Amino acid sequence: MRTKINRLLLILLATAIGVMFIVPLIWMVTISLKSDIEAFLPDLSFIPKEPTLINYIEALKGGDLDVPIIRWIFNSLIVSTVGTVLVLTIDALAAYGLARLDVPFRKALISMFLSTMMIPGIVWFVPQYILFQDLGLIGTYGAFFLPATAGVFGVFLLYQFFLGYPTEIEEAAYMDGANKWQIFVRMFLPASKSILWTLAVITFMGIFNDYIWPYYVSGGNEDMLTLTAGIAVMTHGSYVNYPNKLMALSVIATLPILIVFLLAQKSIVKGIIHSGIK
Amino acid sequence: MRGSWRSKLTSSLFVLPYFVCFALFLLYPLASGIVLSFQDYDMLGSREFIGLENYKNIFTPGTLIHDLFVRGLSGTFKFVIYSVPFLVIVGLALALLVNALSTRVQGFYRTIFFMPYAISATVMATIWMRVFDTDTGFLNILLDKMGKAGPHIGWLNDTPWVWIALVFCTIWWTVGFNMIIFINGLNEVPEELYEAARLDGANAWHRLIHITLPSIRSISTVVLIMTIIASFNVFAQPFLMTRGGPGYETTVLLMNIFAVAYGQHQGGAASAMAIVLGLIMMVVSTVIYRLLSGRRG
Numbered sequence: 074m075r076t077k078i079n080r081l082l083l084i085l086l087a088t089a090i091g092v093m094f095i096v097p098l099i100w101m102v103t104i105s106l107k108s109d110i111e112a113f114l115p116d117l118s119f120i121p122k123e124p125t126l127i128n129y130i131e132a133l134k135g136g137d138l139d140v141p142i143i144r145w146i147f148n149s150l151i152v153s154t155v156g157t158v159l160v161l162t163i164d165a166l167a168a169y170g171l172a173r174l175d176v177p178f179r180k181a182l183i184s185m186f187l188s189t190m191m192i193p194g195i196v197w198f199v200p201q202y203i204l205f206q207d208l209g210l211i212g213t214y215g216a217f218f219l220p221a222t223a224g225v226f227g228v229f230l231l232y233q234f235f236l237g238y239p240t241e242i243e244e245a246a247y248m249d250g251a252n253k254w255q256i257f258v259r260m261f262l263p264a265s266k267s268i269l270w271t272l273a274v275i276t277f278m279g280i281f282n283d284y285i286w287p288y289y290v291s292g293g294n295e296d297m298l299t300l301t302a303g304i305a306v307m308t309h310g311s312y313v314n315y316p317n318k319l320m321a322l323s324v325i326a327t328l329p330i331l332i333v334f335l336l337a338q339k340s341i342v343k344g345i346i347h348s349g350i351k
Numbered sequence: 352m353r354g355s356w357r358s359k360l361t362s363s364l365f366v367l368p369y370f371v372c373f374a375l376f377l378l379y380p381l382a383s384g385i386v387l388s389f390q391d392y393d394m395l396g397s398r399e400f401i402g403l404e405n406y407k408n409i410f411t412p413g414t415l416i417h418d419l420f421v422r423g424l425s426g427t428f429k430f431v432i433y434s435v436p437f438l439v440i441v442g443l444a445l446a447l448l449v450n451a452l453s454t455r456v457q458g459f460y461r462t463i464f465f466m467p468y469a470i471s472a473t474v475m476a477t478i479w480m481r482v483f484d485t486d487t488g489f490l491n492i493l494l495d496k497m498g499k500a501g502p503h504i505g506w507l508n509d510t511p512w513v514w515i516a517l518v519f520c521t522i523w524w525t526v527g528f529n530m531i532i533f534i535n536g537l538n539e540v541p542e543e544l545y546e547a548a549r550l551d552g553a554n555a556w557h558r559l560i561h562i563t564l565p566s567i568r569s570i571s572t573v574v575l576i577m578t579i580i581a582s583f584n585v586f587a588q589p590f591l592m593t594r595g596g597p598g599y600e601t602t603v604l605l606m607n608i609f610a611v612a613y614g615q616h617q618g619g620a621a622s623a624m625a626i627v628l629g630l631i632m633m634v635v636s637t638v639i640y641r642l643l644s645g646r647r648g
Binding site for chain 1: 358359361362363364365366368369370372373375376377378379380381383384387392394445448449451452453456460462463464465466467469470471472473474476477478479480481482487489492493495496523528531532535580583584586587591594605608609612613618621622625626628629632633
C-alpha cells in the first residue's frame with residue numbers, strides 16, 4: 074500500500090515537472106496560431122479565440138514577411154543532408170582504418186584526433202572563418218558543411234564500435250581472398266547500421282540547429298542563411314513585433330527535427346553514452 | 352600481405368579523406384589561430400606581426416580589448432557559477448525521479464525531459480523571449496492572474512531577474528542531456544548493492560546517500576566538467592535574448608570575441624582572447640578533475 078502511494082506521488086511529481094517542460098512548446102504553437110492583435114492580448118488559454126493559419130501561409134508564401142523562408146528551408150536541408158552524408162562516409166572509412174587496419178602511426182593519429190576534443194571550438198572559430206574567406210567560400214554552401222567533416226566525434230564513435238567487432242570472421246574473409254575494401258563494405262558497414270544511424274541523426278541535428286557559424290559565413294547574403302540563422306536574424310529585426318509570425322517559423326524549424334528526435338531517441342541516447350563518457 | 356608497405360599504403364587510403372579534412376579545417380585553423388594571436392589582422396588581408404601586443408592588451412587596464420575581455424569574462428563567470436550547480440543537481444534529480452518510476456512509464460518521462468535538447472538555440476530563444484517578455488509575456492500575465500500586485504518583473508531587463516531567466520531557460524533546454532548520462536550511470540550501479548542494503552534495513556534515503564551517490568561519483572565528475580565547459584561556451588541565450596543587457600550585465604566573453612573580430616575587425620586580438628579563454632577553461636576543468644578524482648583515491 075505504501076509503495077503504491079509513493080509510486081503515485083512520484084508520477085504526479087514527474088507529470089508536474091513534465092508539464093513545465095512541455096508548456097513552452099505548446100505556447101509556441103499557440104502563439105503561431107494567433108492573429109497580429111490577439112498575439113499581444115494578456116490571454117493564457119492555449120487555444121486562440123480565433124485560430125488562424127495565416128502566419129504559416131505568409132511565412133511560406135512571403136507576404137508581409139519579406140524574407141526568403143522557402144530558400145532558408147531549402148538551404149538548411151541541403152546543407153544538413155550533404156554534411157551528414159560526407160561526415161558518415163569519411164568518418165566510417167577513417168574509423169575502420171584506425172580500428173582494423175595497419176595504418177602507419179595509428180596510435181599517434183588517434184591521440185592527435187582525440188586531443189583536439191579538449192580544445193574549445195571558439196579557439197579556431199575566427200581562424201576557420203578567415204580560412205573560408207581566403208578560399209573564397211564565404212556565402213557558399215561549402216562553408217556551411219565542410220567544417221563538420223573535421224569533427225572528431227563521429228570518428229571516435231565508430232572507432233570504438235569497430236574495435237569491438239570479433240576478428241575471427243574478418244580473418245576468415247581474408248583467407249577467402251577478400252580485400253579490405255570488400256570487407257569494409259560487405260561486413261563492417263552492414264554490421265554497423267545502427268551506430269551509423271546514430272551518427273547520422275546527431276550530425277544532421279547538429280548542422281541543422283547550428284546558427285552561429287551559418288550566421289557569419291552567409292557573408293551578409295540573406296539568400297544564403299539557414300532557417301535557424303534566419304530566425305536569429307529576425308528576432309532582432311523588424312519582426313520583434315510579430316511574435317506570431319516568428320513562432321510559425323519556429324514551429325516550421327522545429328517540427329522536422331523534433332520528429333527525427335522522437336523517432337531516433339534511442340540512437341541519440343546511445344550516441345551520447347558511447348562517446349567520451351566511457 | 353599485412354604489414355607490407357603496400358598494405359600500409361592501401362590502409363592509409365581509408366584514413367586519408369578524414370585526415371585531409373581534419374588537417375585543413377581543424378588543425379590548420381588551430382595553428383593559424385595561434386599565429387594570428389601574435390598579429391594585427393584587419394580581417395581583410397593586411398597582417399602585421401606585433402609579438403605579444405594582443406596578449407599585453409588583454410591584461411592592460413584601460414585598453415579597449417582589456418575592457419571587452421574583462422567585462423565578457425565576468426559575465427561568463429557569473430553564468431557558469433549560477434548555472435552549473437542547477438544543471439548538475441536538477442539533471443541528477445530528474446534521473447533519480449525517472450529511475451524511480453515504474454519501467455512502463457520511464458521512457459515517456461525521459462523523452463519529455465530530454466525533448467527540449469533537440470530544439471535549436473534560436474527557437475529556444477524565440478520561445479523564451481515570449482515567456483519572459485515584460486509587458487505581454489506568459490510569465491508576467493500568469494503572475495498577474497495569480498494575484499501578484501505591482502509592476503511587471505523585467506525578466507530580461509533587470510538584475511537579478513535576468514540571470515534567473517537565463518539560467519532557467521538553459522536548464523529547460525539542456526538539462527535532459529545531463530539526465531541521460533546520469534540515468535545511464537544509475538543503471539550501472541550493481542543491483543546486489545541495493546539488495547544487500549535492503550536486507551540491512553537501509554531506507555531509501557540511506558540507499559541514496561551510501562550507495563547511489565558514491566557509485567556514480569566518477570560519472571558525476573564527468574557531467575560536472577562537461578557542464579562547466581558547456582557553460583563557459585555560453586553565447587546563444589544572452590546574445591539572442593538580452594543582447595548582453597541590462598547594461599553589460601549579461602555580456603559574455605564569446606559575444607565580445609565575435610564583436611572584436613567582426614565589429615572591431617581585429618582578428619588577432621579576437622584570437623588572443625579566444626586562446627586565453629580556452630586556457631582558462633582547460634585550467635578550471637583540470638583543477639576540478641584533479642580535486643574530485645584525487646579525493647577518491
